[in-house]
Amino acid sequence: xxxxxxxxxxxxxxxxxxxxxxxxxxxxxxxxxxxxxxxxxxxxxxxxxxxxxxxxxxxxxxxxxxxxxxxxxxxxxxxxxxxxxxxxxxxxxxxxxxxxxxxxxxxxxxxxx
Amino acid sequence: xxxxxxxxxxxxxxxxxxxxxxxxxxxxxxxxxxxxxxxxxxxxxxxxxxxxxxxxxxxxxxxxxxxxxxxxxxxxxxxxxxxxxxxxxxxxxxxxxxxxxxxxxxxxxxxxxxxxxxx
Numbered sequence: 001x002x003x004x005x006x007x008x009x010x011x012x013x014x015x016x017x018x019x020x021x022x023x024x025x026x027x028x029x030x031x032x033x034x035x036x037x038x039x040x041x042x043x044x045x046x047x048x049x050x051x052x053x054x055x056x057x058x059x060x061x062x063x064x065x066x067x068x069x070x071x072x073x074x075x076x077x078x079x080x081x082x083x084x085x086x087x088x089x090x091x092x093x094x095x096x097x098x099x100x101x102x103x104x105x106x107x108x109x110x111x112x113x
Numbered sequence: 114x115x116x117x118x119x120x121x122x123x124x125x126x127x128x129x130x131x132x133x134x135x136x137x138x139x140x141x142x143x144x145x146x147x148x149x150x151x152x153x154x155x156x157x158x159x160x161x162x163x164x165x166x167x168x169x170x171x172x173x174x175x176x177x178x179x180x181x182x183x184x185x186x187x188x189x190x191x192x193x194x195x196x197x198x199x200x201x202x203x204x205x206x207x208x209x210x211x212x213x214x215x216x217x218x219x220x221x222x223x224x225x226x227x228x229x230x231x232x
Binding site for chain 1: 163172
């Protein structure tokens with residue numbers, strides 16, 4: 001089964017830059033689009049990056065997404081960290097052989113301290 | 114404003130049934146596939162089911178196949194999830210999500226409805 005692995009938690013100070021990784025278990029993550037979702041405590045998820053590096057309207061350009069084929073991983077980078085960025089972040093993709101089965105990473109708890 | 118609003122959650126006994134609804138507004142509903150995603154208390158996100166724009170194609174996670182049925186009514190801009198033979202492990206918040214045009218994934222989420230399966 002295709003899986004996505006994220007670090008359990010990361011922490012950084014306000015104003016700094018943090019990167020959250022998402023590694024695919026098989027195949028090429030570059031063959032499938034990756035999305036990133038933010039979930040603040042007690043709230044529904046929202047989309048911060050879709051199709052690898054696209055931002056929905058209203059998401060600040062402090063959020064960016066990228067793909068590294070050599071490590072079969074995707075990354076979410078948040079620059080100029082704000083306390084409001086403290087949340088759980090989930091990557092999501094799919095295996096090319098089973099496209100309608102969305103696969104989520106386990107989530108990364110970002111602490112801004 | 115693009116919006117998805119879920120309803121129909123509640124407390125149900127094991128083996129019982131529940132029907133979730135999702136009302137869509139602010140976009141052409143029948144241009145998009147739709148999906149349900151759930152989140153058990155304190156756990157991560159799990160995809161449950163998806164449906165294409167006209168209801169002609171549906172897909173399910175193995176954990177709900179044969180028990181849940183996804184459907185839609187484009188005339189009412191609504192998405193549904195019929196949940197039968199409910200189990201304790203189906204306890205979760207259920208989110209409605211609009212499928213991206215170019216990829217399996219979403220750019221729009223609802224606020225969710227909570228389902229609790231307990232005796």
